[in-house]
Amino acid sequence: MTTRGIVGGALVALMLALAILAPLLVPDTWATEMDMLARLSPPSLAHPLGTDQLGRDLMWRVMLGARTSILIAGAAVLMSLVIGLPLGVVSGYFGGWIDNVLMRIVDATLAFPALLLALTISAVLGPNLRNTIIAIGVAFTPYLARIIRGEALRVARMPYIEGARAAGTTDTMIILRHVLPNIMAPIIVQATISLAFAILAEAGLSFLGLGTQPPDSSWGLMIQASRDYLDRAPWTALVPGAAVALTVLGLNMFGDVLRDVLDPRHAMPAKPA
Amino acid sequence: MSALVDIDGLTVGFRTADGPVTAVADVSFTVAPGETVCVVGESGSGKSVTSLSLMRLVEFGGGAILDGRLRFDAAAGPLDVARASDATMRGLRGNEIGMIFQEPMTSLNPVFTIGRQMVDGLRLHRNLARAAARARAVELLREVRIPEPERRLDQYPHELSGGMRQRVVIAMAMACRPRLLIADEPTTALDVTIQAEILGLIDRLKRETGMAVLFITHDMAVVAQMADRVVVMRGGRVVETGPVERIFAAPQADYTRALLAAVPRLGEMADRPAPEPMRIPGAPVPAARPSAPPGDAAPILELRHLTTRFPVRTGMLRRVTANVHAVEDVSFALAAGRTLSLVGESGCGKSTTGRSVLRLVEPTSGEIRLGGRDITDLGGRDLRRLRRDVQMIFQDPFASLNPHMRLAQQVAEPMRNFGTARGRELADRVADLFDRVQLPRSFLNRYPHELSGGQRQRVAIARALSVGPKVIVADEAVSALDVSVQAQVLNLMMELQADLGLSFLFISHDMAVVERVSHDVAVMYLGRIVEIGPRAAVFADPRHPYTRRLLASVPIADPARRREFAQADTAPIPSPVHPAGYVAPRSEYREVAPGHRVLV
Numbered sequence: 001m002t003t004r005g006i007v008g009g010a011l012v013a014l015m016l017a018l019a020i021l022a023p024l025l026v027p028d029t030w031a032t033e034m035d036m037l038a039r040l041s042p043p044s045l046a047h048p049l050g051t052d053q054l055g056r057d058l059m060w061r062v063m064l065g066a067r068t069s070i071l072i073a074g075a076a077v078l079m080s081l082v083i084g085l086p087l088g089v090v091s092g093y094f095g096g097w098i099d100n101v102l103m104r105i106v107d108a109t110l111a112f113p114a115l116l117l118a119l120t121i122s123a124v125l126g127p128n129l130r131n132t133i134i135a136i137g138v139a140f141t142p143y144l145a146r147i148i149r150g151e152a153l154r155v156a157r158m159p160y161i162e163g164a165r166a167a168g169t170t171d172t173m174i175i176l177r178h179v180l181p182n183i184m185a186p187i188i189v190q191a192t193i194s195l196a197f198a199i200l201a202e203a204g205l206s207f208l209g210l211g212t213q214p215p216d217s218s219w220g221l222m223i224q225a226s227r228d229y230l231d232r233a234p235w236t237a238l239v240p241g242a243a244v245a246l247t248v249l250g251l252n253m254f255g256d257v258l259r260d261v262l263d264p265r266h267a268m269p270a271k272p273a
Numbered sequence: 274m275s276a277l278v279d280i281d282g283l284t285v286g287f288r289t290a291d292g293p294v295t296a297v298a299d300v301s302f303t304v305a306p307g308e309t310v311c312v313v314g315e316s317g318s319g320k321s322v323t324s325l326s327l328m329r330l331v332e333f334g335g336g337a338i339l340d341g342r343l344r345f346d347a348a349a350g351p352l353d354v355a356r357a358s359d360a361t362m363r364g365l366r367g368n369e370i371g372m373i374f375q376e377p378m379t380s381l382n383p384v385f386t387i388g389r390q391m392v393d394g395l396r397l398h399r400n401l402a403r404a405a406a407r408a409r410a411v412e413l414l415r416e417v418r419i420p421e422p423e424r425r426l427d428q429y430p431h432e433l434s435g436g437m438r439q440r441v442v443i444a445m446a447m448a449c450r451p452r453l454l455i456a457d458e459p460t461t462a463l464d465v466t467i468q469a470e471i472l473g474l475i476d477r478l479k480r481e482t483g484m485a486v487l488f489i490t491h492d493m494a495v496v497a498q499m500a501d502r503v504v505v506m507r508g509g510r511v512v513e514t515g516p517v518e519r520i521f522a523a524p525q526a527d528y529t530r531a532l533l534a535a536v537p538r539l540g541e542m543a544d545r546p547a548p549e550p551m552r553i554p555g556a557p558v559p560a561a562r563p564s565a566p567p568g569d570a571a572p573i574l575e576l577r578h579l580t581t582r583f584p585v586r587t588g589m590l591r592r593v594t595a596n597v598h599a600v601e602d603v604s605f606a607l608a609a610g611r612t613l614s615l616v617g618e619s620g621c622g623k624s625t626t627g628r629s630v631l632r633l634v635e636p637t638s639g640e641i642r643l644g645g646r647d648i649t650d651l652g653g654r655d656l657r658r659l660r661r662d663v664q665m666i667f668q669d670p671f672a673s674l675n676p677h678m679r680l681a682q683q684v685a686e687p688m689r690n691f692g693t694a695r696g697r698e699l700a701d702r703v704a705d706l707f708d709r710v711q712l713p714r715s716f717l718n719r720y721p722h723e724l725s726g727g728q729r730q731r732v733a734i735a736r737a738l739s740v741g742p743k744v745i746v747a748d749e750a751v752s753a754l755d756v757s758v759q760a761q762v763l764n765l766m767m768e769l770q771a772d773l774g775l776s777f778l779f780i781s782h783d784m785a786v787v788e789r790v791s792h793d794v795a796v797m798y799l800g801r802i803v804e805i806g807p808r809a810a811v812f813a814d815p816r817h818p819y820t821r822r823l824l825a826s827v828p829i830a831d832p833a834r835r836r837e838f839a840q841a842d843t844a845p846i847p848s849p850v851h852p853a854g855y856v857a858p859r860s861e862y863r864e865v866a867p868g869h870r871v872l873v
Binding site for chain 2: 158159167168169173177178
């Protein structure tokens with residue numbers, strides 16, 4: 001295990017623990033309790049990470065916000081994988097007119113910036129947790145589909161695919177047994193990077209008021225609320241910002257390591273023949 | 274005569290993820306002016322690292338010269354390359370030491386014209402004005418026998434054939450009149466007729482300019498053709514050094530003897546009609562096998578007028594404006610238990626023919642008959658069943674196995690597909706197949722990357738055998754293997770043929786191997802079979818001009834039988850691309866001897 005793996009794994013584990021455990025251990029009220037005498041107070045013993053404009057404790061808010069942010073990001077990426085994977089694999093493996101039709105649709109969606117697309121969807125469906133997930137999931141699908149198609153196309157041209165066909169393997173089995181395992185590594189890396197972007201997208205949507213709605217807290221919402229006080233109380237932006245940055249960093253490092261672990265060439269020490 | 278290059282105790286190490294690795298240890302040899310020294314060895318022998326060290330290019334690959342002296346007699350006086358400054362090295366590279374690499378397409382920059390690339394080098398090293406550099410470039414292209422050099426200067430690399438490109442690379446290496454030319458496998462990626470031209474050219478340039486040549490190769494036949502002296506390497510060490518005649522006539526080291534024994538020599542099968550096993554160094558020659566059934570027995574596989582064309586689409590509407598006539602009116606019959614070799618150079622259609630047999634590409638017209646049954650239009654389930662009878666072994670053992678699947682699974686896959694065995698029985702069958710191809714059962718649960726090339730090719734063979742095919746199409750199945758491993762895999766294939774009555778469609782460009790393993794030979798050129806017949810007849814009495822040219826181009830692993838390679842045939846290579854609507858003439862043959870037919 002490399003340092004990168006340990007650090008990345010630890011960061012991801014920490015954020016997951018926050019998202020799962022914080023809501024169980026920390027009463028919601030702690031994050032919404034307003035201390036009007038200590039509004040915008042810098043980090044102190046009473047409020048280790050400071051407070052926001054309403055005097056709410058940033059440490060509790062960032063811990064409880066983790067659940068919303070990570071839930072939305074995770075569900076959104078899962079959704080884009082569920083749609084994008086079959087799309088991309090079918091497109092890349094079969095090629096021809098199937099590929100043309102599917103990829104033109106994907107290209108058309110790609111023409112809209114992801115965030116703009118998510119904004120539109122969220123605005124049309126109405127901002128709430130479920131719709132935020134749908135908005136980000138749909139907006140991210142074409143990117144994943146494109147990358148998956150490229151990988152499937154590359155693998156579909158490998159001699160072992162032709163070998164499998166020559167051995168009488170059906171297309172379905174070729175996709176399941178030969179194509180998928182060989183494109184998993186780049187997809188996982190891409191998915192972890194997408195997770196990072198999805199956290200940012202959720203922050204962006206919430207920042208514009210089309211994501212998480214108060215009184216729920218999410219990191220994006222916290223950053224949004226901080227914008228008027230940046231000059232006086234920069235920690236109000238820095239604390240949720242740091243949470244986003246650390247999660248993204250952890251996910252990226254973890255993704256790299258995951259790819260290596262999934263590759264049989266790295267999993268075992270190579271034995272000289 | 275003092276040496277131009279004196280390598281003494283060279284040791285090169287690489288830092289890798291698994292710790293430091295010594296690639297070359299204590300290598301010493303010399304190169305005199307005007308001499309060709311061939312460094313020969315199998316993959317991993319350290320031959321390329323040695324040549325890169327001489328240019329100090331190993332440093333760019335994460336390596337370092339750990340020990341030893343590399344004395345080079347530069348124009349300004351002798352210097353030690355291992356300790357020279359980076360500035361000194363830049364002055365040597367491409368100036369006093371020229372280098373040619375294996376792949377002529379990748380050693381030229383595709384976005385610049387030939388002229389631009391040559392002129393840049395000349396201006397840098399020779400301080401020539403643009404016009405003077407251009408004039409010199411024309412002169413150099415003429416020197417390497419490139420026709421119409423002025424016009425070539427304005428062409429891009431992709432507009433030239435592989436042979437022409439390698440000539441340009443040589444011209445560039447020769448631009449500054451190097452004292453030493455390093456050629457690292459310069460002909461490995463080229464067809465044999467082009468190889469002959471390039472070998473002839475390098476030899477002639479050496480004689481004309483008096484430069485020394487350090488020639489890196491894995492091919493003993495090329496060594497016999499080119500070398501004055503030979504350095505045999507293995508595992509990063511020098512095994513043996515000596516004059517080429519001595520190395521071939523009386524090799525001292527066991528390894529050299531083994532290496533030479535495994536090399537088939539073109540012409541050695543002249544009065545032996547049946548295929549014979551390869552010589553395996555250190556092992557007794559396997560007993561001759563019962564001879565195969567006669568070629569006129571009922572054919573198991575028959576092609577009748579098979580034609581495969583690929584459309585070329587151009588323009589906005591992607592209309593078909595031309596067709597690549599990859600396979601044009603090809604007919605042959607392959608009997609049970611026999612090997613028919615398809616030989617020819619790249620692009621001649623031999624692989625497409627093989628793939629058409631498995632219906633991996635769709636033939637345009639013609640008929641494929643397997644066991645008397647027309648299989649040309651089979652679809653769906655019938656097509657899958659056909660694939661039980663015809664299996665394929667591919668060229669690249671590193672790409673033809675799924676890297677994410679255990680070997681046992683891969684061998685089991687065809688049996689699973691056809692439901693021929695399951696559960697316990699399946700596992701037993703897979704284990705038996707591993708025994709059959711002489712792979713230890715401990716490999717069953719391994720992944721492909723843990724195996725060497727030869728072992729992977731055995732897995733591919735086991736997989737092909739698993740469903741009891743009648744015909745195996747072997748597409749350059751041993752081309753990527755080292756010569757000793759190649760011999761073992763070929764012997765295994767011949768053994769299986771004798772035991773199981775398999776028929777092989779053996780696709781290869783290696784004439785010496787083909788001579789040894791085939792019963793019948795078909796020579797392909799531009800999509801057609803130009804000559805077909807029993808191997809002994811075709812090799813002893815080639816009738817078609819192309820067959821003759823092909824056979825005359827093959828270097829022979831015997832310095833006493835060096836070939837005089839005629840100078841370049843500069844006629845443009847005819848193209849298999851014809852405009853849409855072109856009606857290809859039929860292939861008509863004249864029978865010159867029983868079964869021996871030549872295209873008229």
